[in-house]
Amino acid sequence: MxxxxxxxxxxxxxxxxxxxxxxxxxxxxxxxxxxxxxxxxxxxxxxxxxxxxxxxxxxxxxxxxxxxxxxxxxxxxxxxxxxxxxxxxxxxxxxxxxxxxxxxxxxxxxxxxxxxxxxxxxxxxxxxxxxxxxxxxxxxxxxxxxxxxxxxxxxxxxxxxxxxxxxxxxxxxxxxxxxxxxxxxDVTGVEIAGIVKNVIALAVGICDGQKLGDNSKASVITRGLAETTRLATVLGGQLETFSGLAGLGDLVATCASPLSRNRTAGRLLGEGLTAEQATERLSQTAEGMKSGSAVVELARQHQIEMPICEAVVAVLEDKLPVDRLASLLLARDLKAEGK
Ligand SMILES: NC(=O)C1=CN([C@@H]2O[C@H](COP(=O)(O)OP(=O)(O)OC[C@H]3O[C@@H](n4cnc5c(N)ncnc54)[C@H](O)[C@@H]3O)[C@@H](O)[C@H]2O)C=CC1
Ligand SMILES: O=C(CO)COP(=O)(O)O
CATH class of the missing domain: 3.40.50.720 (NAD(P)-binding Rossmann-like Domain)
Structure with a gap:
């Protein structure tokens, strides 16, 4: 038994x-x-x-x-x-x-x-x-x-x-x-994948709330996976985990589904609600709303660039108007895709 x-x-x-x-x-x-x-x-x-x-x-x-x-x-x-x-x-x-x-x-x-x-x-x-x-x-x-x-x-x-x-x-x-x-x-990789995808889902939800289309969302998902992988591998996670179910699989499911509380919370932020108002509206746990700032802090400690997570946290903390998130990300210095 x-x-x-x-x-x-x-x-x-x-x-x-x-x-x-x-x-x-x-x-x-x-x-x-x-x-x-x-x-x-x-x-x-x-x-x-x-x-x-x-x-x-x-x-x-x-x-x-x-x-x-x-x-x-x-x-x-x-x-x-x-x-x-x-x-x-x-x-x-x-x-x-x-x-x-x-x-x-x-x-x-x-x-x-x-x-x-x-x-x-x-x-x-x-x-x-x-x-x-x-x-x-x-x-x-x-x-x-x-x-x-x-x-x-x-x-x-x-x-x-x-x-x-x-x-x-x-x-x-x-x-x-x-x-x-x-x-x-790969416990570290699997765990980091699940944590960060919630912050990326908030970003995708913001795109929805801002009425941006599928190209924008696919770009956020793909670059989001790149920043998740950078953080996880520095912490000891394995690269292969990110093309697997806990990596790409969960990112796709969460970012595509209206059932996701994180994506829904992001949509509400994109429509102009504050973090507090969006949390109140949801009534269930959207982990990215609280974990986002810890993710950004961890990334800074390890000198890892996570521009999408940084921008989402700035919106959550009322430091960035939600309609400036896309232009902020697009104004970053040009770089090679693999870096
Ligand atoms: N719902 C989903 O589809 C999935 C959720 N997860 C993860 O599972 C974890 C739990 O999520 P859900 O069950 O979806 O959340 P939920 O919001 O549906 O339920 C949370 C449960 O924890 C209880 N709880 C205990 N202490 C609490 C406290 N201090 N504050 C608030 N609630 C408290 C609540 O009463 C409630 O029963 C989260 O980390 C989430 O990211 C992972 C995969 C799928
Ligand atoms: O983790 C999940 C699916 O794998 C659930 O996502 P949400 O917490 O955004 O609903």
Missing amino acids: TTIAVLGAGSWGTTFAKVLADAAVLGGHETTVRLWARRAEAAAEINESHTNTTYLGETALPEIITATSDLAEAVQGAEVIVLAVPAQSLRSHLSVVRENLHDSAVLVSLIKGLERGTDLRMSEVIEEELGVGPDRTVVISGPNLAMEIAREEPTASVVACADELVAEHVAALCNNQYFRPYTNT
């Missing part, structure tokens, strides 16, 4: 709990999936009606998912702990996890954000707070819009861990008829 705890019953946490439960049924594994919801009413709805209507409408959740609003209870005895809370709140949740952590538990981050103040990736926050090694820290990232996966539309993803056997174990736990995981050992 494997006990898996999923912390965060928002759109991705709930959907991923369903992915795990469906994988258990398909694979004939004896698995318990516990889902931690911040609100007691959400936990009650999941237990009684097997739905989480706030995030997933009428999607029917498998009955082997049980929910609780008691974080310590959710974590107790769990061999696998999946983290699906907003990036800026992860550290505060980990103090409760630490007190109830199973000796050999594996920690799996679904989170695509960078911690403000420390500029740490989520795997680094987990290792620092829980004192676990990279062989127990896993990151899952890819073109994974929760709503599509909740409808069981096929997708693929990347399960990354420094220890390939641990990645294979977690991949087996989430492999089902609509979710196909590939393993990877």
Whole structure:
């Protein structure tokens, strides 16, 4: 019997709990999936009606998912702990996890954000707070819009861990008829890809809000991938990761989809809303809005040029009028494409 705890019953946490439960049924594994919801009413709805209507409408959740609003209870005895809370709140949740952590538990981050103040990736926050090694820290990232996966539309993803056997174990736990995981050992590259694509999706959304067309958006996506790759490789990430599912795959899905909260937030900014107004309008997590400034700070520390991310952050901080973003990017000095 494997006990898996999923912390965060928002759109991705709930959907991923369903992915795990469906994988258990398909694979004939004896698995318990516990889902931690911040609100007691959400936990009650999941237990009684097997739905989480706030995030997933009428999607029917498998009955082997049980929910609780008691974080310590959710974590107790769990061999696998999946983290699906907003990036800026992860550290505060980990103090409760630490007190109830199973000796050999594996920690799996679904989170695509960078911690403000420390500029740490989520795997680094987990290792620092829980004192676990990279062989127990896993990151899952890819073109994974929760709503599509909740409808069981096929997708693929990347399960990354420094220890390939641990990645294979977690991949087996989430492999089902609509979710196909590939393993990877490039945790840094996979994580940076997921973090920065949210900032690039904000830029693409701004193009939408400014009524710019597909050439502009394709240029932002492509140059966005170039700046993401520059940052990741300096931090130790592998180049190949960026032509894979966590790199190009996620960038395309997020930047193309009206389901993306980051792209939607960008569109609202492009239409003239402030960052605060756009966040209020969304009601769900758009990680790029908070992580953007940490990404830019990290890039500066490593002397990496990230002009698109810089411009997005300047808009978020009200330092650049949104209608000047495109002209600012176009006025930069000419350079060779590969540089
Ligand atoms: N929704 C999606 O399609 C995907 C999301 N992700 C990532 O998963 C992570 C979680 O995202 P979602 O589930 O989509 O977010 P969401 O906004 O739908 O849900 C967040 C959940 O965290 C809970 N929470 C706990 N502490 C919180 C706090 N201090 N402030 C706000 N909420 C708090 C909320 O109650 C809620 O249940 C993010 O890092 C996101 O980038 C990754 C892939 C796909
Ligand atoms: O990460 C995602 C898809 O892979 C979800 O993107 P949003 O957070 O912008 O909705």
